[in-house]
Every structure is written in C-alpha cells, then in structure tokens.
Amino acid sequence: MSPAQLAAQVLLWAGVAAQLACCAGVWWMRDVFDRLHYTAGAATVGPALIGTSVVLTGGAGAVSGTVEVVAATAVLLLLGPVVTHALGRAARRALHGDIGEGDIGEKADP
Template identity: 85%
Template sequence: MSAAELAAQVLLWAGVAAQLASCVGVWWMRDVFDRLHYTAASATVGPALIGTSVVVTGGAGSVSGTVEVVAAAAVLLLLSPVVTHAVGRAVRRMAHDREGGP
C-alpha cells in the first residue's frame, strides 16, 4: 500500500467517523439549535474529508472526475453556512412568534 493510498484511507475513515459523530449529535441533542450545530458540521467536515480522500486517490479516474469532486465539496462548504444560518433564523422567528412577542 502506497503512502497516497494510506492517506486516502485515513481521510475516508475520518470523514465517515465525522459523519457518524454528527448523526449521533443530532440524535442526542434536545434543543433545535444544538441539532442545527451538528447538522452544519455534517455538511462541512465529513464531505471535505471524503472529497479530499477522493482527490488523493486520483479522483474518479480522470481529471474531470477530480474537478467534479472539488466542485461538489466547494458548493457544500460555501452554501452550508448560509443554509444553516437561514434555518436558525427561521426557527428563532417561529419560536419568537409563538411566544407572542413583536
């Protein structure tokens, strides 16, 4: 096993472990904002590690495969904070309206 294959395996398993930890965090937490925190982590940490693993192994067998993996990871990393923030604001508004506030 070469150093690149070993690094790819370590990155892949670290990504899988991050996804599992995020799933357990979503399941374990009671507050919606805590769950949102773990959801945000699952949309950034795991895909970044798994995408890096794919790139280290040479992509999907071609340069275009590597570009696709990098593009998908970039979209997730750029848009996940925006979506997380929007969901958090919506939940806060819903909770605030339910309490009868202005």
C-alpha cells in the same frame, strides 16, 4: 500501500467518523439550535474529508471527475454555513415570533 493511499484511507475513515458523530449529535440533542450545530458539521467537515480522500486516490476516474468532486465539495463548504444560518433564523422566528432588535434591515425606535 503507498503513502497517498494510506493518507486517503485515513481521510476517508475520519470523514465517515465525523459523519457518524454528527448523526449521533443530531439524534442525541433535544433543542433545534443544538441539532443545528451538528448538521452544520455534517455539511462541512465530513464532505471535505471524504472529498479530499477521493481526490488523493484519483477515485473519480479522469480529470473531469476530480474537478466534479472538488466542485461539489466547494459548493458544500461555501453554502453549508449559509443554509445553517437561514435555518437558525427560521427556527428562531418560528419559536419566538421575531428575530430581535438591531438586526440588519430593522430600525430600532430611539
């Protein structure tokens, strides 16, 4: 086994372990905001590790397959925090009926 294959195996198993830990966290937590922390990790950490593993092994086939893996991982890493933030705002609005004073776009009374 070459060093690249060993590194790919370690990254793959670390990604799988991260996904399982995030799933356990979502299952264990009772509050929507606590669960949101684990879903954010599941959308960023696991896919980054697994995508890096696929790129190291060349498991996607040709160069175009590797580009697709890198693009998919980049989209998850860039949009994961945006989706997490939007879900957090929606959950706060649903639970409390407001977003709070001083948020962008809202003017506080003097």
